[in-house]
Amino acid sequence: MPKAQANGIEIHYEEHGDPNAPPMLLIMGFGAQLTLWPDELVEALAAHGFRVIRYDNRDIGLSHKFDGVKAPGLVKLTLLSKIGLTPKVPYTLADMADDGAGLLDALGIAKAHIVGASMGGMIAQHFAARHADKCLSLTSIFSTTGNPKLPPAKPEAMKALVTRPKSTEEKVLVDHGVMLARTIGSPGYPAEEERLRERTAASVRRSFYPEGPTRHLSAIVADGDRRPMLKGISVPTLVLHGEDDPLVPCEGGRDTAASIPGAKLKTIPGWGHDLPLELVDELAATIAEHAKESAA
Template identity: 50%
Template sequence: MKVTANGISIEVEDTGADGTQAERPVVLLIMGLGMQLVAWPDQFVQGLTDAGFRVVRFDNRDIGLSQHMDHLGVPNLMWASVKHRLGWKVDSPYSLRDMAADSIGVLDALGIATAHVVGVSMGGMIAQRVALAAPGRVASLTSIMSSSGARFLPGPKPEVLRALLSRPAGTSEEAIVDHYVKLFKAIGSPGYPLDDAAMRERILRGTRRSFHPAGTMRQMTAIAADAARADELPKIRTRTLVMHGIADPLVPLACGHDTARRIPGAQLHAIPGMGHDLPPGVVERLLEPLVPHLRAA
């Protein structure tokens, strides 16, 4: 369903839409760079629902069925990367603060006063921004395979960065799927490999729903432009769980350590064999500490 959040159109899925879960505590799921709400595994959503929570997930701006921002133009990623490495100000069409305001706007549109906020990768960064902007709305914070954004933290392995910045060999559906299979294999969990057929099915589900690479590029510059967040994280007083894969080749484990170090009282849960994805085995490892964390808050 569509809602208006922060002045733009956002696509939302809510397990409490029929009213049967209206009294349950809410978990707001925020997805990562270029990924749609359908990237949240059904097993993960069902696990939270079975644990007694109402689950709300949505497409971030510029991705999926939410409002696209093509009128803002396509950024120069190489120039933005150079400026980021040098510590210069990166210009971005919109900010992670704007995307956090979208998330809060989703809660407003659904009449939800407080929620447990869970984000993966870029979604974890947005979740951190939500906790900074509206601490009274956040019952707990969970940052998964994400980062504080601090300078000089280790970055992706060179081959992973090349895969991330590459483009499909053509415009056909097969070329697009082949491209994302290579990317997801590069960042995937070595301890929980996903077979090619299941991976292609998951990618097809997303690309047939929406394919909008320009939005991903704008989101990437929003990440690079959010240079001050690391210094602000000590202001967070919300109960926080940081979960990270020990084998993450895109956002190394050191980024999770740094996030947990900066947020007072944050607990770090490192998962052996986990990379930068959410295959079935990883979902189980995530739910084990996540559900008690949510209930304790």
């Protein structure tokens, strides 16, 4: 897999599609490798005429790991945030946005369409605010604003997300990954069992690094309310969200669209916090249409 020096660290990435086509950078979410972007969605976006680049965020997959760097615990993070104090964390979502910008620089790309999912949507929001000169358009997928008044995740979804597997045995890790996918996934589009297990096993074999998500979570909690920042975003923005998302309720997507001037919002019934095969064509077409309109 190709790798690049970006923002002072090593980032692993993949490219698909015509190298001369308009670039589209995909940013994945909390504790997730680039492989969580389904190949079918990547290929569909490339077929719509884009040079699609997906990469492992810092501290996950094959990218740089911040071994030994301690992050505050979730209880401390939450308490500090509730009393208005910004906790000291190993790195921020803004730092992670700079990783994406640095990757574009390393690849010689001046501007790209930026697409982020979940935490990746938060990072993409920072990208659009910090690097508007590099951003042709923004698509924020099942993400949110950090508004403390929004509905929280369902308890079972948050528990599944932050609970660690009971051992590092491959079967245990795969069972755990399948449980998480089922808990936060789309009730209207349940994943086929064999494919889900195969994808989860492939992810485990590619990389298992449980320390990274701890630091990812600290970056999310420390980021606070992004609405003041979002009001300054001027790039064309599309917000996509599932109406049945148990992890980031749909109100988060609506708040994101309401906070970014001129943003478009599309919600889909039955869609949860995953990227089901049944929605690949619709999502790819919607993202591609937005990107092409933005570049017109």
